[in-house]
Amino acid sequence: MRILIASGVRHARDYVPLLRSLPGIEVIGCADTADSPFRDDSAALAAATGIPFLDLEQGLASCDIALVCSEPTRHADLAVTALEAGRHVIVDKPAATTTRDAQRLWEAADRSRGLLTAVHRLHSxxxxxxxxxxxxxxxxxxxxxxxxxxxxxxxxxxxxxxxxxxxxxxxxxxxxxxxxxxxxxxxxxxxxxxxxxxxxxxxxxxxxxxxxxxxxxxxxxxxxxxxxxxxxxxxxxxxxxxxxxxxxxxxxxxxxxxxxxxxxxxxxxxxxxxxxxxxxxxxxxxxxxxxPAATTALRLLFTEFCDDIRYGRTPLVTxxxxxxxxxxxxxxxxxxxxxxxxxxxxxxxxxxxxxxxxxxxxxxxxxxxxx
Structure with missing residues (x-):
């Protein structure tokens, strides 16, 4: 599974090495929008981890899964964009900061051929x-x-x-x-x-x-x-x-x-x-x-979501x-x-x-x- 980091701000610095340690997963790059207030942070993450820095549209065209790691108030916008591009999406916590944005995510997930989930600890x-x-x-x-x-x-x-x-x-x-x-x-x-x-x-x-x-x-x-x-x-x-x-x-x-x-x-x-x-x-x-609970939960979150995609299963968190x-x-x-x-x-x-x-x-x- 090819995973794109969609804005490398919160927690992305921890997720990239963890993802790289998992079999069957390739981190293809970090992407951000042109107007992102944290575009420089995304570029710095890409440079520090040795992955390509891409424009969001370019990155979404090349990935299977978009892992949204922006500042929380931009989570829903990036996740909806990825879902509308037909990509599977994992959103960092909290997946949305208002119920209005959470509803937008739900409606986008209903329309998309991609699966949606969010970072959680239920696999601990x-x-x-x-x-x-x-x-x-x-x-x-x-x-x-x-x-x-x-x-x-x-x-x-x-x-x-x-x-x-x-x-x-x-x-x-x-x-x-x-x-x-x-x-x-x-x-x-x-x-x-x-x-x-x-x-x-x-x-x-x-x-x-x-x-x-x-x-x-x-x-x-x-x-x-x-x-x-x-x-x-x-x-x-x-x-x-x-x-x-x-x-x-x-x-x-x-x-x-x-x-x-x-x-x-x-x-x-x-x-x-x-x-x-x-x-x-x-x-x-x-x-x-x-x-430890956090690392185990995250490893299972990523590997189980990949299996959800392969086998047409419902993610644990929808x-x-x-x-x-x-x-x-x-x-x-x-x-x-x-x-x-x-x-x-x-x-x-x-x-x-x-x-x-x-x-x-x-x-x-x-x-x-x-x-």
């Missing part, structure tokens, strides 16, 4: 094993989920190319809610199979000061937030996202997800990395799961999942600005043909009496 061994545990019925019906996503360190250039790529809403779409809220929103949807119906959020955004000493305050965006979610069938969830001065685990990002069921619970800890299952009958098991995750982040931003007022996430306003392609199989529905 811990989350994958937790999903199998939920599906097995070992913890009964999922009733509540607790998720944490904490980034270590600041925005000093070692973790992010420039602070404004996370903090400037004109480039990032928001602060850490938009930057990281994407991951737990997708994971909760994946583990429960339920839609989020209401969001209540509190954050450190203006008029409040950021919790930690970083650049978020200069841009008036949050560096930390706590969300309460009401899902279908009465299931509830809590989410904490933050960028902290020091790490809380050995990895750059610490992530854990606990699913509380009617007959037990499962904890997916990406730091350990391990999955722990406890049941109401007193049984307990802990399984060490190979890591346009419907993208829209749902962006809608949760957007509702959380709105709720936090309104002092924690409940906000219902936006739903797609056009036809619902893409909903049938949501995932390969649906897990047990929380709160339901059937399996």
């Amino acid at each position: 061994p811990q989350i994958a094993r937790a999903r199998r545990t939920v599906d097995s019925g070992a913890i009964g019906l999922p009733l509540a989920v607790d998720a944490e996503w904490l980034a270590a360190g600041g925005l000093d250039g070692a973790t992010v190319e420039r602070p404004e790529l996370v903090c400037d809403p004109a480039l990032s779409g928001g602060g850490e809610l938009m930057n990281f809220g994407w991951y737990p929103a997708l994971a909760i949807r994946y583990l429960t199979g339920l839609e989020v119906e209401e969001v209540v959020a509190f954050s450190s955004a203006a008029p409040h000061a950021p919790l930690f000493d970083g650049p978020h305050g200069a841009y008036g965006v949050e560096d930390a937030a706590v969300l309460s979610l009401r899902l279908g069938n009465g299931v509830v969830a809590t989410v904490t996202v933050a960028r902290t001065p020091a790490g809380v685990g050995p990895a750059p990002v610490s992530s854990s997800l606990r699913v509380l069921g009617s007959h037990g619970h499962v904890l997916a800890d990406e730091d350990a990395p391990a999955v722990t299952v406890r049941t109401a009958g007193g049984d307990s098991s802990a399984h060490q799961v190979a890591g 346009a419907a999942d993208i829209h749902a995750a962006v809608a949760v982040a957007e509702a959380a931003l709105s709720s936090s600005r309104e002092g924690g007022a409940p906000v219902a996430p936006a739903v797609r306003t056009a036809g619902d043909s893409g909903a049938l392609r949501r995932r390969r199989s649906a897990p047990v529905r929380g709160g339901s009496s059937s399996r």
Whole structure:
């Protein structure tokens, strides 16, 4: 599979060597539009990695897959262009920064012969094993989920190319809610199979000061937030996202997800990395799961998407999942600005043909009496 980096800004510097290590994948170049504010960054990435620097139209004519790695607010524009060119598309996170753009992606994917997916962590061994545990019925019906996503360190250039790529809403779409809220929103949807119906959020955004000493305050965006979610069938969830001065685990990002069921619970800890299952009958098991979670998840994301294309499969994350995750982040931003007022996430306003392609199989529905 020939992969084109469509704008080499966020995360592309990490993706290129990883892609080159995978069999059957060729990185053919990095491309950008003539009016891109980060065209020089794309050219620098190409020079540093020894791949050709191309105009976007030229690159799309030569690739099988476009991997969109621009600043987040331009993700949807580049992805729609690639889909309209008939290419398969992977969009860096967050795939869109508004539900309007997420809907544009969904509609373009419905029209295109190419497949669409986005960067996610659902292939991490811990989350994958937790999903199998939920599906097995070992913890009964999922009733509540607790998720944490904490980034270590600041925005000093070692973790992010420039602070404004996370903090400037004109480039990032928001602060850490938009930057990281994407991951737990997708994971909760994946583990429960339920839609989020209401969001209540509190954050450190203006008029409040950021919790930690970083650049978020200069841009008036949050560096930390706590969300309460009401899902279908009465299931509830809590989410904490933050960028902290020091790490809380050995990895750059610490992530854990606990699913509380009617007959037990499962904890997916990406730091350990391990999955722990406890049941109401007193049984307990802990399984060490190979890591590191981020690298393993990305390798599987790229290789599985190539197989999706070869075998005509539905990607694990589709346009419907993208829209749902962006809608949760957007509702959380709105709720936090309104002092924690409940906000219902936006739903797609056009036809619902893409909903049938949501995932390969649906897990047990929380709160339901059937399996």
